[in-house]
Amino acid sequence: MYSEKVMDHFMNPRNVGEIENADGVGQVGNPKCGDIMRMYLKIEDGIIKDAKFKTFGCGAAVATSSMATELVVGKTLDEALKVTNAAVAEALDGLPPVKMHCSNLAEEAIKAAIEDYMRKNGLLTEENSEACSRRCDDIHRIDDED
Amino acid sequence: MGDKFIYFDHAATTATRKEVVEAMLPYFTEKFGNPSSIYTLGRESKKAIEESRDKVAKALGATSKEIFFTGSGTEADNWAVKGVAYANRQKGKHIITTSIEHHAILHTCQYLESDGFEVTYLPVDENGLVTPEQVEKAIRPDTILISIMFANNEIGTIQPIAEIGKIAKTHKIYFHTDAVQAVGNVPINVEEMNIDLLSLSGHKFYGPKGIGALYVRKGTKMISFMHGGAQERGRRASTENVAAIVGLGKAIEIATEKMDEYNKKLLALRDRTIEEIQKKIPFIKLNGDRYKRLPGNVNFSFNFIEGESLLLMLDMKGIAASSGSACTSGSLDPSHVLLAIGLPHEIAHGSLRITFGEENTQEDVDYLLEALVPIVERLREMSPLYEKDKCSCK
Numbered sequence: 001m002y003s004e005k006v007m008d009h010f011m012n013p014r015n016v017g018e019i020e021n022a023d024g025v026g027q028v029g030n031p032k033c034g035d036i037m038r039m040y041l042k043i044e045d046g047i048i049k050d051a052k053f054k055t056f057g058c059g060a061a062v063a064t065s066s067m068a069t070e071l072v073v074g075k076t077l078d079e080a081l082k083v084t085n086a087a088v089a090e091a092l093d094g095l096p097p098v099k100m101h102c103s104n105l106a107e108e109a110i111k112a113a114i115e116d117y118m119r120k121n122g123l124l125t126e127e128n129s130e131a132c133s134r135r136c137d138d139i140h141r142i143d144d145e146d
Numbered sequence: 147m148g149d150k151f152i153y154f155d156h157a158a159t160t161a162t163r164k165e166v167v168e169a170m171l172p173y174f175t176e177k178f179g180n181p182s183s184i185y186t187l188g189r190e191s192k193k194a195i196e197e198s199r200d201k202v203a204k205a206l207g208a209t210s211k212e213i214f215f216t217g218s219g220t221e222a223d224n225w226a227v228k229g230v231a232y233a234n235r236q237k238g239k240h241i242i243t244t245s246i247e248h249h250a251i252l253h254t255c256q257y258l259e260s261d262g263f264e265v266t267y268l269p270v271d272e273n274g275l276v277t278p279e280q281v282e283k284a285i286r287p288d289t290i291l292i293s294i295m296f297a298n299n300e301i302g303t304i305q306p307i308a309e310i311g312k313i314a315k316t317h318k319i320y321f322h323t324d325a326v327q328a329v330g331n332v333p334i335n336v337e338e339m340n341i342d343l344l345s346l347s348g349h350k351f352y353g354p355k356g357i358g359a360l361y362v363r364k365g366t367k368m369i370s371f372m373h374g375g376a377q378e379r380g381r382r383a384s385t386e387n388v389a390a391i392v393g394l395g396k397a398i399e400i401a402t403e404k405m406d407e408y409n410k411k412l413l414a415l416r417d418r419t420i421e422e423i424q425k426k427i428p429f430i431k432l433n434g435d436r437y438k439r440l441p442g443n444v445n446f447s448f449n450f451i452e453g454e455s456l457l458l459m460l461d462m463k464g465i466a467a468s469s470g471s472a473c474t475s476g477s478l479d480p481s482h483v484l485l486a487i488g489l490p491h492e493i494a495h496g497s498l499r500i501t502f503g504e505e506n507t508q509e510d511v512d513y514l515l516e517a518l519v520p521i522v523e524r525l526r527e528m529s530p531l532y533e534k535d536k537c538s539c540k
Contacts, residue, residue, distance in 0.1 A: 016528050031492030038530040054530040058454035
């Protein structure tokens, strides 16, 4: 059911781990739904220098996390914000329909990590605490499925 | 992937036994007659069916006239529940079952609810057990059927069937049990256990797929499931799947003969696996009753990880198993059984079911443990839930 590329990124995920003193950290998903993605970004001069992730989830969740980190490294923040779930899925040679929400999660994780960076650097006016709870509770749109 | 392949999913299905296939083969080719035909070729098929029926009856302590062949265990469940419900509608509209039944029962009950019946879904305790007292309390004057599974397909818990049967008998209510996972694994006697209807499925005990049977106690008032010819004494029309029926008979005969030896072997594998996993891996939970469980069933939840990932990694090691995680069910909710025994969603997502069969050995268990321990560790290392000191998000 998974493409070879998904299996490769699942069995040999790129960029697993954490970045100490990361410039931006974003977490999305909900353990209730069976997946959580946390992304760490190192950002210098508006460019993503490094990305790492930790994920609790299925094969597709791990593979999309891995692919998302590969896609954003080297990009400017604006470019990274334009990485869509479709782009992540396409880079993995597609995902089974029931797993498309995993790619949503990857897109949201990138956004959450960048927003965290912008907030820390006064580029965003949102309140931190609210953003945190919003991310964790709402992003994973299970009702889109089925 | 290496060449290694170990199958630990016998609750899903089993391979058809060689002797069973051999017994079946002639009925595809030279003995192809329609059992309803009057000439010798037809009569041979008919005879084979009746011999098979005798074998099934013998395995259950029933009489041959009480055995009806069906296309599957699911069909047997559907027929039992709908058949009794519709035939006894004048008497009452209430059915008692449990929250951990197979979907073949649960969805049938939900369908009946949409047609005016009322269903009580008994909750289970943390090990997946219902008590006879619970069943008795749920009985109403209009209760027409109690349907409680013999043994659970996911967590292996075996219910107090004989005690429930006694209660059903006292209250003169039909008692059905979905014994799809139990037949061939646990001794069953429908007389001693006061069972009025019992479903079974061939491919769970080394028989072929696409064949099941329903035991219906003589005198049970129920409607026919399939309307058409006079097969199965008019109760289940359809030209009989002769080869599969022969296979089912052969398989149940062998399973009954070998049950003691088989159980002894499976128990040793099961108990060692449970003990070793408990010893080697922290943050786990055994799902299902430790002792009142099927001899071949092991079901654990591993905190902080998700079941599908675990299955994929085991598959890469040549190990076939299953999980109650949402990702493996094609839906987004984890197993209703694991939720019913009180597991939080995230723990239910991290479950692993190992079900042993006769070809498994202690060496297979060694191999499983050798693979499992580092895989769990690796997935935990990757999991943001593993270290709880970072984000406080829930």
